[in-house]
Amino acid sequence: MTAPPLYLDHAATTPLLPAAQVAMLEGFAIWANPSSPHAPGRRARAALEDARGRIRAALGWEGEVILTSGASEAIAIAIQRCVQPLVAVSAVEHEAVLRHAGEARRLPVDACGLVLRGDCALPGLVAVQQANSETGVMQPLERVADEVHQAGGLLLADCAQGAGKLYTPGADLIALSAHKFGGPIGIGALLVRDWALLRPTGGQERGYRGGTENLPGAMAMAAALEAERGWLEMALALRDRLDTAITAAGGLSIAEETARVPSIAAYRMPGKSANAQLIRFDAMGIAVSAGSACSSGSLRTSHVLSAMGVEGANEVIRVSIGRETTAEGIDRFIAAWREVAGR
Numbered sequence: 340m341t342a343p344p345l346y347l348d349h350a351a352t353t354p355l356l357p358a359a360q361v362a363m364l365e366g367f368a369i370w371a372n373p374s375s376p377h378a379p380g381r382r383a384r385a386a387l388e389d390a391r392g393r394i395r396a397a398l399g400w401e402g403e404v405i406l407t408s409g410a411s412e413a414i415a416i417a418i419q420r421c422v423q424p425l426v427a428v429s430a431v432e433h434e435a436v437l438r439h440a441g442e443a444r445r446l447p448v449d450a451c452g453l454v455l456r457g458d459c460a461l462p463g464l465v466a467v468q469q470a471n472s473e474t475g476v477m478q479p480l481e482r483v484a485d486e487v488h489q490a491g492g493l494l495l496a497d498c499a500q501g502a503g504k505l506y507t508p509g510a511d512l513i514a515l516s517a518h519k520f521g522g523p524i525g526i527g528a529l530l531v532r533d534w535a536l537l538r539p540t541g542g543q544e545r546g547y548r549g550g551t552e553n554l555p556g557a558m559a560m561a562a563a564l565e566a567e568r569g570w571l572e573m574a575l576a577l578r579d580r581l582d583t584a585i586t587a588a589g590g591l592s593i594a595e596e597t598a599r600v601p602s603i604a605a606y607r608m609p610g611k612s613a614n615a616q617l618i619r620f621d622a623m624g625i626a627v628s629a630g631s632a633c634s635s636g637s638l639r640t641s642h643v644l645s646a647m648g649v650e651g652a653n654e655v656i657r658v659s660i661g662r663e664t665t666a667e668g669i670d671r672f673i674a675a676w677r678e679v680a681g682r
Contacts, residue, residue: 345625345668349661350472350500350603355559356521356662362562363523366555373552374543383554390557394528397564398507402532405544406557410499411435413514413529416548417495418464420537421512426463426492429454429478430646433497435514436466437642451597452476452647459486464493469501469508473643473657475603476594477501480508493536499527500600503564504571511536517556521662522563526556574660575601577669581658584673588680593649602660607649608680613656619679620656625672628657 355363366386371379373387391404407413418425418439427444428436431452446458446467452474459465465487470477480496487494496510503520507513513530517523531537534545542549578601582592585606593605608616613629620627629641644652658672 350659359559359563363559366558390561393561405529409527410514410516417512428466460490466495468497470600475599484509517560522560
């Protein structure tokens with residue numbers, strides 16, 4: 340009998356939560372344009388602002404919320420519209436940040452993937468992520484924010500992998516995507532400490548983002564953020580179990596001694612390329628990835644692992660855990676890992 344598919348790529352996207360699906364269907368029933376001045380439009384506007392307020396409350400955010408199509412658009416708005424120019428980005432940022440970085444300084448990281456103390460004390464906009472999408476490594480954002488602010492700068496934090504899972508950091512601009520925490524694809528947000536940090540261009544979202552607002556998506560994102568987070572304790576236990584078993588089998592757990600988001604880990608299988616591993620695991624019905632989904636089809640060595648100085652970077656795969664992941668699933672992956680490593 341063929342084993343059922345095992346999905347361990349939740350950092351790429353994770354299933355829509357039932358509560359989010361219900362909320363989305365409710366939003367579809369409120370079909371009017373939230374920007375229309377008539378009664379149906381006003382009802383849609385009220386529902387949209389209610390969802391915005393719930394998103395703000397669920398994240399513990401006291402500033403403003405601009406609804407976007409996802410973290411990539413939120414990052415673009417933040418960088419292109421900020422009143423301060425982008426002066427530096429960490430060397431391990433997601434491609435969504437790097438494609439807008441231009442000549443901005445690349446901040447080096449240590450072997451654990453952490454930005455160096457003192458390097459973020461710069462005037463201007465500095466981009467440092469919350470949690471890395473390939474390794475799960477969490478940056479010390481409170482310390483980074485202190486350095487940036489003491490230098491008179493502003494901090495942009497890509498929180499796509501941490502929002503809905505981790506405490507929202509003290510950044511000035513925060514980007515997130517709903518589909519990373521159980522909301523739908525196509526909705527995200529840019530959290531803004533103060534409107535004065537951005538230059539408006541007209542249109543919807545108080546003039547900071549044009550286009551008809553995605554009411555069903557906003558309602559679903561709010562519902563997903565309000566979901567309980569007890570599963571993260573389970574994710575941490577499962578990841579620790581993976582770390583131990585893979586190390587015992589001759590593999591290497593990347594940045595194992597560093598604080599990581601509980602649901603993401605990266606492992607090196609010496610002597611086996613990541614692409615060969617992915618092909619073999621896929622044939623066994625197991626979905627994992629070789630780094631960020633946005634660049635997993637590229638033949639280039641991961642810029643994240645290169646910046647960390649990881650030996651054998653082209654032999655590293657990412658395993659990411661979700662609410663649906665079980666101990667039985669992790670044990671199945673461990674057995675598969677041993678089989679692939681032993682070939």
